[in-house]
Amino acid sequence: MTIALTDVTKIYQMGDTTVHALAGVTLSINEGEFVAIIGPSGSGKSTLMNILGCLDWPTSGSYRLAGQEVASMNDDQLALARNKRIGFVFQNFNLLPRMSSLQNVALPLVYAGVSKQERQKRAAAALASVGLGERMEHRPNELSGGQRQRVAIARALVGDPAIIIADEPTGNLDTKSSIEIMDIFCHLNGQGRMVILVTHEPDIADYARRVIHVRDGLILNDEVKQGVTGCSGKVS
Amino acid sequence: MFWESVLIAFEGLRANKLRSALTMLGIIIGVGAVVSLVSLGMGVQQKVQKSIASLGSNLIVVMPGASKAAGVAHSAAGSNITLTNQDAKAIAKEISGVAHVVPSVSGTFQVIAGGQNWNTSVQGTTTEILYIRDYKVGSGTFFTNSDDESRARVAVIGQTVATNLFSGSDPIGQTIRIGKAPFRVIGVLESKGQSSMGQDQDDIILVPITTAQDRLIGQTYVNNINIQAESEQVLDKVQEDITSLLRTRHHLAAKADDDFTVRNLTAIMETMKESTSALTLFLGGVAAISLLVGGIGIMNIMLVSVTERTREIGIRKALGATFRNILLQFLIEAIVVSVTGGLIGILLGVGGSYAISKVASMETVVSSAAIIGAFGVSVFIGLFFGIYPARKAALLDPIDALRYE
Numbered sequence: 001m002t003i004a005l006t007d008v009t010k011i012y013q014m015g016d017t018t019v020h021a022l023a024g025v026t027l028s029i030n031e032g033e034f035v036a037i038i039g040p041s042g043s044g045k046s047t048l049m050n051i052l053g054c055l056d057w058p059t060s061g062s063y064r065l066a067g068q069e070v071a072s073m074n075d076d077q078l079a080l081a082r083n084k085r086i087g088f089v090f091q092n093f094n095l096l097p098r099m100s101s102l103q104n105v106a107l108p109l110v111y112a113g114v115s116k117q118e119r120q121k122r123a124a125a126a127l128a129s130v131g132l133g134e135r136m137e138h139r140p141n142e143l144s145g146g147q148r149q150r151v152a153i154a155r156a157l158v159g160d161p162a163i164i165i166a167d168e169p170t171g172n173l174d175t176k177s178s179i180e181i182m183d184i185f186c187h188l189n190g191q192g193r194m195v196i197l198v199t200h201e202p203d204i205a206d207y208a209r210r211v212i213h214v215r216d217g218l219i220l221n222d223e224v225k226q227g228v229t230g231c232s233g234k235v236s
Numbered sequence: 237m238f239w240e241s242v243l244i245a246f247e248g249l250r251a252n253k254l255r256s257a258l259t260m261l262g263i264i265i266g267v268g269a270v271v272s273l274v275s276l277g278m279g280v281q282q283k284v285q286k287s288i289a290s291l292g293s294n295l296i297v298v299m300p301g302a303s304k305a306a307g308v309a310h311s312a313a314g315s316n317i318t319l320t321n322q323d324a325k326a327i328a329k330e331i332s333g334v335a336h337v338v339p340s341v342s343g344t345f346q347v348i349a350g351g352q353n354w355n356t357s358v359q360g361t362t363t364e365i366l367y368i369r370d371y372k373v374g375s376g377t378f379f380t381n382s383d384d385e386s387r388a389r390v391a392v393i394g395q396t397v398a399t400n401l402f403s404g405s406d407p408i409g410q411t412i413r414i415g416k417a418p419f420r421v422i423g424v425l426e427s428k429g430q431s432s433m434g435q436d437q438d439d440i441i442l443v444p445i446t447t448a449q450d451r452l453i454g455q456t457y458v459n460n461i462n463i464q465a466e467s468e469q470v471l472d473k474v475q476e477d478i479t480s481l482l483r484t485r486h487h488l489a490a491k492a493d494d495d496f497t498v499r500n501l502t503a504i505m506e507t508m509k510e511s512t513s514a515l516t517l518f519l520g521g522v523a524a525i526s527l528l529v530g531g532i533g534i535m536n537i538m539l540v541s542v543t544e545r546t547r548e549i550g551i552r553k554a555l556g557a558t559f560r561n562i563l564l565q566f567l568i569e570a571i572v573v574s575v576t577g578g579l580i581g582i583l584l585g586v587g588g589s590y591a592i593s594k595v596a597s598m599e600t601v602v603s604s605a606a607i608i609g610a611f612g613v614s615v616f617i618g619l620f621f622g623i624y625p626a627r628k629a630a631l632l633d634p635i636d637a638l639r640y641e
Contacts, residue, residue: 055554055634076558083556094551094638098251110240111556155555 008061023217036208087156091168146177186231262530263577269523271585277516279599295501333470360448376423394438531617538625550637570622578614
C-alpha cells in the first residue's frame with residue numbers, strides 16, 4: 001500500500017487572516033517505509049499528518065491512499081479507512097480514561113464489527129506484543145506514561161493496519177520510555193508496516209530511514225539515509 | 237453493533253451516576269404524574285358511569301318551566317305549577333314505548349320519632365320508582381297503588397334516616413312524624429351509598445305521591461315526572477311524543493314556548509361523562525407538561541455531556557467510528573435515561589394512585605392505556621430530545637474534537 005500526495009494545499013480561515021498550513025506538498029511514501037516528518041511548530045507537519053491520517057481533507061491537490069482518491073471518499077469511507085488501514089498514536093495517548101487497557105485496545109474492533117470474543121483475543125494479543133500482557137485490566141491512570149503509550153500503540157495495531165501514524169509519540173515521555181517506544185516502532189516497521197513519525201526532535205527522527213523536513217507548509221528537504229541508519233543502527 | 241452502543245451508553249451513564257439520576261428524576265416525576273393523575277381522573281369517570289347505571293337506563297325527565305338553550309330547566313315564578321298527576325297518567329296511557337311513568341314531589345321536613353329528630357328529604361312518588369331508580373326494599377314492604385289511592389300515611393325510609401331515628405331498633409311498624417303528620421314506617425330501603433355528586437342517597441323518605449301532595453306539601457302539581465322508555469331506539473320518539481302531548485294538554489299556542497322541559501337523562505349523563513373525560517384529559521395534560529420539562533432536562537444534560545466528551549468523540553472518530561456510531565451512542569444514552577425513568581415513573585405512578593385511593597379514599601383506576609401511553613411518550617421524549625445533542629456529537633470534526641481541551 002502506497003500513499004501519494006500531489007500539490008496538496010490546506011488553507012484555514014482564522015478570523016480575518018488566512019493561514020496556508022500547507023502550501024503545495026508533493027510526496028509519495030511506499031509500502032513498508034519508515035518516514036519521519038520533522039519541522040518546528042507551525043510548520044504544517046501536524047496538518048500534513050491529519051491529511052495523511054484521513055482526519056482532514058486537502059483544500060486542493062490530490063491525496064491517493066492505496067490508489068484511491070481521498071477527496072472522493074464520503075465520511076463513512078473515511079471512517080472505514082481510519083479503522084482498517086491506519087493506526088494512530090498520539091502525543092498525549094488519547095486513551096479513554098474510564099476503560100481498561102483491554103477495552104481501550106479493543107475499541108477499533110468494536111467499530112470494525114468484530115465479535116466480542118474475537119476482540120478480547122486480538123486486544124490481548126496486541127497488548128502482549130507491546131509487553132503489557134500483565135496490565136490488561138488496568139485503567140490508563142494506573143499506568144506510567146510509557147505504559148500508556150504502549151497501550152495506545154497496541155490500540156493502533158490491533159486492527160492490523162498497513163500504516164501507523166505517530167504524532168510526537170515520545171513528546172510526553174522520559175528518555176528511557178522514549179527508547180522503548182521507538183524500539184516498538186522499529187519492530188512494527190520490521191514487520192513491513194509503513195510508519196510515519198511526526199516529530200520536532202532530531203534524535204527521534206534519526207530512527208527513520210527517510211526524513212522529510214517541513215517548514216512553512218512546504219517540504220524543505222526529503223533525504224533517504226544511506227548505510228547503517230534508521231532502526232538497524234539504533235537497536236542494539 | 238446496536239448492543240455495543242447500548243453497553244457504551246450504560247457505561248457513560250454509570251460514570252455520572254448522580255447526574256443520570258437527576259436527569260431521570262424529571263422523567264420519573266412526569267411519567268408518575270401522568271399515570272397517577274390519569275388514574276384519578278378515570279376513577280371519577282368510572283364513578284359517574286356507575287351512577288349512570290344506578291339511575292337506570294333510557295330515562296326521560298319532564299320538569300315544569302321552560303328550558304334554556306343550555307338545557308338547564310329555568311323555573312320562572314309561577315311557571316313551576318304546570319305539571320300534574322294527570323299529565324303523568326296521560327303519558328302512561330297515551331304514549332307507546334313507555335315502560336314506567338313516575339311522577340314525584342319532594343320537600344324537606346323535620347322528622348320525629350320517639351325522642352329523635354332528623355331533617356331529611358321526603359319524596360312523594362309511586363310504586364314504579366322501584367323499577368327506574370334502582371331502589372330495593374331491605375326489610376318490610378313498599379307502599380302499593382292502593383296506598384296511593386287511599387292517601388295512606390305510610391312511609392319507606394332510607395338507611396341513614398333509620399339509623400338516625402331508631403339507632404339500631406327495628407323501625408318497621410313504628411310511627412314517625414313528618415312535619416306534623418304521623419306516618420307508619422312499612423319498609424326500609426337497602427343502602428345505595430353516595431351518589432356521584434357526593435349526595436347521601438340513603439337520606440330519604442318515600443311516601444305515596446297523593447299522600448305527600450294532600451297531607452304534607454299541600455300542592456296539586458308535581459315537581460317532575462320520570463319516564464322510562466322501553467328501549468334506547470324509541471327514546472327520541474317518546475321524547476317528541478311527550479312534548480306534543482303536553483303541549484296539547486297545556487293548551488299552548490303554536491308559537492308559545494313550552495312551559496315544561498323534557499330531558500333525556502342519558503344525554504345529560506353523556507354530557508357528564510364528557511366533562512369527566514375532559515377532567516381526565518386536563519389532569520393528564522398538566523402532568524404531560526412536567527414530562528415535557530423532564531425531556532428538556534434530558535436535552536440539557538445531553539448537550540453538557542456532548543461538550544464534556546468532545547475529546548472522547550474525537551478519539552472514537554479517529555479510531556474509525558462513523559457518524560452513525562456516534563449518533564447511536566448518544567441517542568441510546570438519552571433513550572436509556574428516559575426509558576429507565578419512564579419505568580420507574582410507572583411504578584411510582586401506580587403506587588401513587590394506590591396511595592391516593594387509600595389515603596384520600598378516592599376511587600382510582602390504573603389504566604393500562606395510560607401506562608403504555610406514558611411509556612411510549614418517554615421513549616419518544618428520549619428520541620426527540622436526544623437527537624439534537626446526538627447529532628451535534630456525531631457531526632463533530634475529529635481534528636477539532638481531538639484538539640478540544
